[in-house]
Amino acid sequence: MPSEGVCELEPDARELTLFVPIREAEVRADGAALEPHASVELEGGLRLRVRVPAGSEALEIRTTGGLGRLALSTPRVPPRLGELHALRRSGALDALAAALDEWEATLDPSADPCDGARLLGMRARLAFSRNEPADVDTLYGASIPALLACGRLSEAIDDGLARAFNRSERLRDFAGARAVLDELEPHAGPYAWGAAWLVYQRALLSMRLGELGAALRQLDEAEARALRLDLADLRSSALQLRSWVLSLLGRHDHAASSADEALAYAPSDAPCDRATVLTNLGWQRVLALEAGRAHADDARAPLVAALALFDGDCPDPVKRAHALINLARLEISQGALQSAEALLRRASDDAPAGDGALEVALLDVRGRVHLDAGDAASALRVYETLSARLRAAGERLPIGALGRAKALLALGRTDEAIEALRESEDELDLQLATVSLGMGRDSLSLGREESAALLVRALVAQGRVDEAFLAARRARARLLWSLPHVASTFAELSPAERRARERLIASYTELRHEMDAAAKDAWTRPEDELAAAEELHRAHRRRLEALLEALFPAIRQPPAPLEPRPGELVLGVFPLGDELYLFALGADGLQVEHQPAHPQPAHQPARQQPAHQQPAHQQPAHQQPAHRQPTHQQPTHQQPAHQQPAEHQFAAASLEALLGPFADTIAAADRLSVIAPSGGPAAQLHRVALGGRPLGLTKPIAYVVDLPRATSRRREEGRLFVLDPRGDLGGAREEARWLRERAPTTARDTWLLGHGATREAVLAALGDARLLHYAGHAVYEGEAWWESGLSLAGRSTLTISDVLAARAVPAEVILVGCGTARARPARHVATVGLAQAFVVAGADHVVATLERIEDRLAAAFSRAYHGGEGNDPAGRLFRAVVDLDERGLDWSAFVLLVP
Numbered sequence: 001m002p003s004e005g006v007c008e009l010e011p012d013a014r015e016l017t018l019f020v021p022i023r024e025a026e027v028r029a030d031g032a033a034l035e036p037h038a039s040v041e042l043e044g045g046l047r048l049r050v051r052v053p054a055g056s057e058a059l060e061i062r063t064t065g066g067l068g069r070l071a072l073s074t075p076r077v078p079p080r081l082g083e084l085h086a087l088r089r090s091g092a093l094d095a096l097a098a099a100l101d102e103w104e105a106t107l108d109p110s111a112d113p114c115d116g117a118r119l120l121g122m123r124a125r126l127a128f129s130r131n132e133p134a135d136v137d138t139l140y141g142a143s144i145p146a147l148l149a150c151g152r153l154s155e156a157i158d159d160g161l162a163r164a165f166n167r168s169e170r171l172r173d174f175a176g177a178r179a180v181l182d183e184l185e186p187h188a189g190p191y192a193w194g195a196a197w198l199v200y201q202r203a204l205l206s207m208r209l210g211e212l213g214a215a216l217r218q219l220d221e222a223e224a225r226a227l228r229l230d231l232a233d234l235r236s237s238a239l240q241l242r243s244w245v246l247s248l249l250g251r252h253d254h255a256a257s258s259a260d261e262a263l264a265y266a267p268s269d270a271p272c273d274r275a276t277v278l279t280n281l282g283w284q285r286v287l288a289l290e291a292g293r294a295h296a297d298d299a300r301a302p303l304v305a306a307l308a309l310f311d312g313d314c315p316d317p318v319k320r321a322h323a324l325i326n327l328a329r330l331e332i333s334q335g336a337l338q339s340a341e342a343l344l345r346r347a348s349d350d351a352p353a354g355d356g357a358l359e360v361a362l363l364d365v366r367g368r369v370h371l372d373a374g375d376a377a378s379a380l381r382v383y384e385t386l387s388a389r390l391r392a393a394g395e396r397l398p399i400g401a402l403g404r405a406k407a408l409l410a411l412g413r414t415d416e417a418i419e420a421l422r423e424s425e426d427e428l429d430l431q432l433a434t435v436s437l438g439m440g441r442d443s444l445s446l447g448r449e450e451s452a453a454l455l456v457r458a459l460v461a462q463g464r465v466d467e468a469f470l471a472a473r474r475a476r477a478r479l480l481w482s483l484p485h486v487a488s489t490f491a492e493l494s495p496a497e498r499r500a501r502e503r504l505i506a507s508y509t510e511l512r513h514e515m516d517a518a519a520k521d522a523w524t525r526p527e528d529e530l531a532a533a534e535e536l537h538r539a540h541r542r543r544l545e546a547l548l549e550a551l552f553p554a555i556r557q558p559p560a561p562l563e564p565r566p567g568e569l570v571l572g573v574f575p576l577g578d579e580l581y582l583f584a585l586g587a588d589g590l591q592v593e594h595q596p597a598h599p600q601p602a603h604q605p606a607r608q609q610p611a612h613q614q615p616a617h618q619q620p621a622h623q624q625p626a627h628r629q630p631t632h633q634q635p636t637h638q639q640p641a642h643q644q645p646a647e648h649q650f651a652a653a654s655l656e657a658l659l660g661p662f663a664d665t666i667a668a669a670d671r672l673s674v675i676a677p678s679g680g681p682a683a684q685l686h687r688v689a690l691g692g693r694p695l696g697l698t699k700p701i702a703y704v705v706d707l708p709r710a711t712s713r714r715r716e717e718g719r720l721f722v723l724d725p726r727g728d729l730g731g732a733r734e735e736a737r738w739l740r741e742r743a744p745t746t747a748r749d750t751w752l753l754g755h756g757a758t759r760e761a762v763l764a765a766l767g768d769a770r771l772l773h774y775a776g777h778a779v780y781e782g783e784a785w786w787e788s789g790l791s792l793a794g795r796s797t798l799t800i801s802d803v804l805a806a807r808a809v810p811a812e813v814i815l816v817g818c819g820t821a822r823a824r825p826a827r828h829v830a831t832v833g834l835a836q837a838f839v840v841a842g843a844d845h846v847v848a849t850l851e852r853i854e855d856r857l858a859a860a861f862s863r864a865y866h867g868g869e870g871n872d873p874a875g876r877l878f879r880a881v882v883d884l885d886e887r888g889l890d891w892s893a894f895v896l897l898v899p
Contacts, residue, residue: 010075027059058070117150133171154191164180272313296330328340355523363385564585683703704899718748720773723775731859803837814848847877881894
C-alpha cells in the first residue's frame with residue numbers, strides 16, 4: 001500500500017483488506033488500535049483484513065519499516081451510477097440510453113464537476129455493449145483526462161482499462177492498447193486494484209501478440225497482486241487466462257490445473273460463469289488424457305457438471321453440444337463406441353446449424369467412431385465432407401486431411417494417404433502459427449506427432465527413405481521456428497520494429513474476423529455450392545498466408561539438405577508415435593531402421609540422484625539454480641551413465657538395440673553428427689557403448705540442432721570471458737588465471753570476472769565477440785524453459801530469451817556450467833536448452849553440459865579443451881574428453897552442438 005492515500009468506504013461496508021510488505025504491522029483508526037480479524041502471510045508480506053469503525057477519518061499502518069496513512073471518506077460516486085451499471089448488466093440497453101439522456105438533460109456541473117466525465121464513461125460502456133468500438137474509444141478518450149483533472153484517479157484508471165480492452169479486442173489496435181496502458185502506469189500506484197488489473201491487461205495483450213512467455217510472467221504478477229488484495233474476480237480471470245495460454249502451449253495437464261483452481265473462485269450464484277470454467281476444465285483434461293497425462297474420470301466429472309448447468313440454470317445449446325461431443329471423445333478413448341454415437345446424436349439433434357467450430361467437432365468425432373469401429377469407408381466419407389466444408393469456409397485445419405489419410409490407409413490406398421498426410425503437414429504449419437497468436441482452435445500440440453508418424457511410416461514402408469527422413473526432420477523442426485515467439489523475445493525489438501509487427505498482427509486478426517464472418521454460410525450451403533464458396537475465399541486465404549509468412553519468416557522453410565563430409569556419418573533419431581526411427585546418412589547413402597519404442601515403465605525407479613538433486617520429472621517449474629558444484633559436494637560423475645528418468649519418451653535400451661545393425665557403419669566413420677530430440681536418451685548417444693566402449697570415446701560427435709537460424713553479425717576478433725560471476729567457485733577463478741596465461745589479452749577482448757560480470761555488461765559485449773567462454777553457475781527452469789540461463793552478478797541471469805533476442809552472438813561458445821545444454825524431453829511442444837538457443841541465434845558451435853558438474857572437473861575440462869591443438873571444435877572436444885577419461889574423471893556431461 002502507498003505511504004499516503006485516500007480510501008472511500010460505504011457506511012455499511014467497513015471491512016478493508018491491506019497488504020504490507022513485512023511480517024508484522026500495527027493498524028490504528030484515528031489513533032485506536034484495530035485487531036485484524038484475518039491475517040495471512042504471503043510471499044513478500046502480510047495480508048490483513050480489518051473492520052474500520054464508522055466515522056473514522058484516518059487509518060495508520062505502522063511497521064518497523066515506516067508509517068503508512070490512509071485518509072478515510074464516504075464515496076463521492078453518485079448512487080445513480082450503480083443503477084446505470086445494473087441496467088447495462090441486465091441487457092436493458094434502450095432503458096440505459098434513455099436514462100443517460102435524462103441525466104445529460106439535468107446535468108449540473110457545479111454540483112460535481114466530475115459528473116460530466118462519468119456520463120461520458122457510461123456512454124462509452126453503452127457503445128461497447130452495442131458493439132460500436134470507434135465510439136467507445138472516442139468517449140473514453142474524453143472521459144479519462146476529465147476524470148484525472150477533477151481528481152478521480154480510480155475512475156480514470158477504470159475507464160482507461162476499459163479503453164485498452166476495447167482497442168485490443170474490438171479495434172485490433174494493439175499498439176494503441178499498449179499506449180493506453182503505458183499512459184495509465186504512472187497513475188496506477190496509489191490505486192492497488194487498478195494497478196493489479198493493469199498487469200492482467202498487459203498479459204492479455206501479450207497473449208494476443210503471441211508473446212506467450214511474457215503473458216505467463218505477467219500473469220504471475222497479476223495473481224500475486226490478486227492474492228495480496230484478496231481479489232477473487234482478478235484471481236479467477238488470471239487463472240482462466242493462464243489456462244488458455246498453457247493450452248496454446250500444449251501443456252494441457254497444467255492448463256487443467258489452472259482451470260481447476262479457477263473453479264474455486266466461480267460463484268455459485270453465477271451458473272454460466274461456473275459452466276464456462278467447468279467446460280474448459282473438462283476439455284483440457286480430455287486433451288491431457290489423449291496425451292497420456294490424465295484419466296477418463298478426471299475429464300468426465302467436470303463435463304457432466306457443465307452439461308447439467310447447460311440443461312438447467314444456464315441454457316446454451318452450442319456449449320451444451322460441445323460438452324456432449326467432448327464426452328463422446330471420452331467414450332471413444334474407452335472403447336465405448338455405442339455410447340459415443342448416442343452422445344453425438346444428442347449433440348447433433350439439439351445444436352443450432354451454421355456454427356463452424358461445432359460442425360468441425362461433430363464431424364471429426366463422428367469420423368473417429370467410424371475408424372474405431374473398422375468402418376473406414378464411412379469414415380472417409382465423413383472426413384471428405386469435413387475437408388470440403390473447411391475449404392469452403394476458408395479454413396485449412398489439419399484434422400480433415402489427417403482423418404482422410406487414416407481412412408485411406410485403412411482402405412489400403414497408401415499413395416492417396418501419403419498425399420493427404422502431406423496436406424495435413426502443410427496445414428499444420430499454418431495452424432501452429434495461428435494458435436501461437438491466440439487465434440487457433442486448439443493448441444500448439446494437437447495432431448503434430450500423429451500426422452508426421454503416419455507419414456514417415458508410410459514412406460518407409462514404400463522404400464521412399466529420403467522423403468521419410470525429410471518428413472521426420474520437418475516434424476522435429478516445426479515448432480522450433482517459433483522459439484523467439486514463445487520465448488517472448490519481441491520485447492527487445494526497436495519501437496519501429498514493434499509497431500510494424502503489431503500492425504501485421506492487427507491486419508492478420510482483422511482478416512481472420514472478416515473470413516469468419518463471411519464463412520458462416522459454408523456450414524449450411526448445399527454440397528453443390530461448396531466449390532463456389534471455396535473460390536470466394538481463395539483470395540482471402542492467399543492474403544492470410546502472406547501475413548503469416550511475414551510474421552514467421554521460417555514458417556515454410558524446409559530443413560536444409562544434408563551433405564555429409566568425407567568420413568562423416570549422420571544419425572537421425574526420431575521417436576514418432578509408438579515407433580523409434582534411426583536414419584543413417586553416409587557415403588553409401590541413406591539407410592533406416594525402426595522398431596517399437598519401448599517406453600520407460602512408469603514404476604521404474606528414476607536415475608539415482610544425489611540427495612541435493614531431484615529427478616527431472618519431479619522438479620517444480622521454478623527451480624533453484626542448477627549450480628556448478630563446489631568441490632566439496634558429491635561430483636556428478638559418480639552417477640550411473642545410462643539410467644534415465646522415467647519421463648524420457650523411450651528407454652535407452654531401445655536406442656542401443658536400434659544402433660546394433662549400424663555397428664560396422666558407425667565403427668568405420670571418422671565422426672558422427674547426430675540429429676536427436678532435446679532431452680532423453682537420444683541426446684546422450686555419445687554414452688551408448690558399441691563394442692564395449694562408449695561412442696564418445698571412440699570418435700568426435702556433434703549434436704546437430706537442425707533448425708532455422710537467425711542471421712547473426714560476426715566479429716573477426718574479440719573474445720568475451722565471463723568467469724565466476726557469483727564469486728563462489730574456486731575452480732572457476734583458477735580457470736580464469738590459467739586462461740589469462742594461455743590466451744593473453746588483446747585490446748578487443750573483454751574479461752568480466754566476479755561481481756563485474758553483470759547482465760548489462762555481458763549483453764553489451766556479447767554482439768562484438770567472436771568467442772564466449774563462460775564458467776559459473778547455471779539456472780534451469782523446467783516448465784518456463786525460456787527463463788533458463790547463465791547466472792551473473794547481482795543475482796541476474798542471461799536467459800534463453802536474451803540469447804534468442806540478441807542482435808548477434810559469438811561464433812564459438814563454451815558454456816562450462818551445470819546443465820547448459822539441458823532440455824526437457826519434448827512430448828508435445830518444443831523445448832531447448834541454453835546451448836541450443838545460441839545455435840539458433842547464430843553460433844557456429846557450442847560446447848556445453850548435460851547435467852551438473854563438479855567445480856574441479858569443470859576447470860580440468862577447460863584446460864583440456866583450450867590446451868588442445870587445432871581449430872576443429874569436434875576434434876578438440878574429443879581429445880579433451882579422452883584426456884578426462886584417462887585421468888579417471890567423468891567426461892560424459894560435455895557435448896558439442898552445431899547448426
